[in-house]
Amino acid sequence: xxxxxxxxxxxxxxxxxxxxxxxxxxxxxxxxxxxxxxxxxxxxxxxxxxxxxxxxxxxxxxxxxxxxxxxxxxxxxxxxxxxxxxxxxxxxxxxxxxxxxxxxxxxxxxxxxxxxxxxxxxxxxxxxxxxxxxxxxxxxxxxxxxxxxxxxxxxxxxxxxxxxxxxxxxxxxxxxxxxxxxxxxxxxxxxxxxxxxxxxxxxxxxxxxxxxxxxxxxxx
Numbered sequence: 188x189x190x191x192x193x194x195x196x197x198x199x200x201x202x203x204x205x206x207x208x209x210x211x212x213x214x215x216x217x218x219x220x221x222x223x224x225x226x227x228x229x230x231x232x233x234x235x236x237x238x239x240x241x242x243x244x245x246x247x248x249x250x251x252x253x254x255x256x257x258x259x260x261x262x263x264x265x266x267x268x269x270x271x272x273x274x275x276x277x278x279x280x281x282x283x284x285x286x287x288x289x290x291x292x293x294x295x296x297x298x299x300x301x302x303x304x305x306x307x308x309x310x311x312x313x314x315x316x317x318x319x320x321x322x323x324x325x326x327x328x329x330x331x332x333x334x335x336x337x338x339x340x341x342x343x344x345x346x347x348x349x350x351x352x353x354x355x356x357x358x359x360x361x362x363x364x365x366x367x368x369x370x371x372x373x374x375x376x377x378x379x380x381x382x383x384x385x386x387x388x389x390x391x392x393x394x395x396x397x398x399x400x401x402x403x404x405x406x407x
Contacts (some may be wrong), residue, residue, distance in 0.1 A: 188219040188357040193341025196231040202345040206235040220244030256299035257290040262368045273307040286371045291316040293323035311337030315378035317352035318343040337374030353380025
């Protein structure tokens with residue numbers, strides 16, 4: 188299976204993509220499924236599920252802002268409070284039956300960094316994020332190998348054009364939500380895709396700084 192496990196919709200403060208359009212674009216791109224990982228929000232999940240055709244998997248999820256950086260939580264539909272520690276966030280996600288994954292661990296400003304990532308008890312790390320520089324992705328993969336945890340990939344899309352640039356790969360045929368979550372929790376997934384290049388960096392920095400100013404210099 189080929190799944191894009193990191194996507195933002197209009198329910199995130201930094202994206203405007205309707206969930207229905209995201210699902211349609213992913214289907215046309217030949218993906219087997221995607222996760223809706225809006226920032227500290229779960230409002231787009233129901234709309235995405237309603238838009239999905241038979242055989243296309245929508246994974247309920249969210250990207251949680253912890254006191255140390257961002258955490259991806261798969262298989263949950265309930266809000267986990269922001270600004271907790273990474274470890275407490277992981278514990279809350281697990282208590283809800285979800286699977287916590289460290290988002291882009293080495294990204295400046297929103298990554299957890301190696302110590303918090305290694306110490307929080309994640310089942311997997313995001314090792315291929317299409318909005319992260321190659322060095323950051325490579326370091327995340329090295330950290331995952333060193334700690335013997337799984338790997339995930341996601342485009343971190345905030346627009347339809349970014350969808351599918353990085354993905355999570357699950358060997359074998361199509362499986363359902365429960366099986367995907369189980370494999371994530373067992374570290375039995377891989378990642379592949381692109382990194383953020385020079386042109387992408389210029390767009391990313393301009394967008395991120397502009398939105399940061401509009402938010403009153405507060406982090407998402």
